[in-house]
Amino acid sequence: MGKSKRKAKKSPIIILIYLIILGIGCFLTINNYLQIKKYQKDTITQKEKYNKIKNDYHNVLKTNQEFSTELNKLEHIDQTIENTKKEVFDLAKKVETTIQEGNGKVKIAYLTFDDGPYYLTNDVLNTLNEKQVKATFFTIGLGKDSCIDNRKEDCTTIYKKITDNNHTIANHTYSHAIFAGLYSSVDNFIADVQKQETLIYNKTNIKTNIMRFPGGSSTAKNLKEPIITKLREKGYGWVDWTAQDGDGGGLKTKEQAWNTFTKSIDKDIEVVLFHDYNHITYSILPDVIKYLEDNNYILLPLFYDSVMVNK
Numbered sequence: 001m002g003k004s005k006r007k008a009k010k011s012p013i014i015i016l017i018y019l020i021i022l023g024i025g026c027f028l029t030i031n032n033y034l035q036i037k038k039y040q041k042d043t044i045t046q047k048e049k050y051n052k053i054k055n056d057y058h059n060v061l062k063t064n065q066e067f068s069t070e071l072n073k074l075e076h077i078d079q080t081i082e083n084t085k086k087e088v089f090d091l092a093k094k095v096e097t098t099i100q101e102g103n104g105k106v107k108i109a110y111l112t113f114d115d116g117p118y119y120l121t122n123d124v125l126n127t128l129n130e131k132q133v134k135a136t137f138f139t140i141g142l143g144k145d146s147c148i149d150n151r152k153e154d155c156t157t158i159y160k161k162i163t164d165n166n167h168t169i170a171n172h173t174y175s176h177a178i179f180a181g182l183y184s185s186v187d188n189f190i191a192d193v194q195k196q197e198t199l200i201y202n203k204t205n206i207k208t209n210i211m212r213f214p215g216g217s218s219t220a221k222n223l224k225e226p227i228i229t230k231l232r233e234k235g236y237g238w239v240d241w242t243a244q245d246g247d248g249g250g251l252k253t254k255e256q257a258w259n260t261f262t263k264s265i266d267k268d269i270e271v272v273l274f275h276d277y278n279h280i281t282y283s284i285l286p287d288v289i290k291y292l293e294d295n296n297y298i299l300l301p302l303f304y305d306s307v308m309v310n311k
């Protein structure tokens, strides 16, 4: 008697969960550019929804084996999100091809943030979430478990926030020691990349396959080609940039940043270089996003197959 009562109580929960799974499944139909935009918003809510359902579900069921199959289905939602991202990236690749053929009605901008996680990264992430924009974070390992310049900030949380919000996490070497041996040999450089790869994996469970040379690829000089060969063997693509606000050095005012940024935007596909340690960049970020969107750019996180990722 008590058992059947319990079952009757649980049925609506199962139906509800099925409905939610069905709802998430419906989201996967992605046919046009506008849906890329929608993805930028929905993947965040999808992930939050999943985590909430999972927690609620665990609380309700605890040891009940009867529902293990259903739980298993929920566990697959993570995979569903990955599949959704793949579909979006496949579509973005098609958009890139259309743009390159000169037939594009839209343009693409990839916002990238280097040298973090920094104490400002959390604020940058909040702005991106607010504006429903996905970006790419080229991380370094100097902060280890704490954000650079702020030892109180737990950077594990920041790493997780980057990936949980479906931004792309990428490798910018562990040491970033441009003037202290990073480029002394191919092996030294690759070991540094490997070290950061391990750190990212330990923090996020994600194996990144996109890398940016500290200082840009030209900094590697005659080691550039042998390094690229090794990176290719390790499954990495690498990216420089096509636009920036100049926050890597000497930036003094918002006006200066804004002028440098707007002057550098003149191509149909842009990779924009920023640093998430820079207060000026952080202060103009909402305007940067608005400017790009007003000029028909869709803002996407970098993906391995992008034409902007050199292989």
Ligand SMILES: [Zn+2]
Binding pocket: 114, 115, 172, 176, 214, 215
């Ligand atoms: Zn850098």
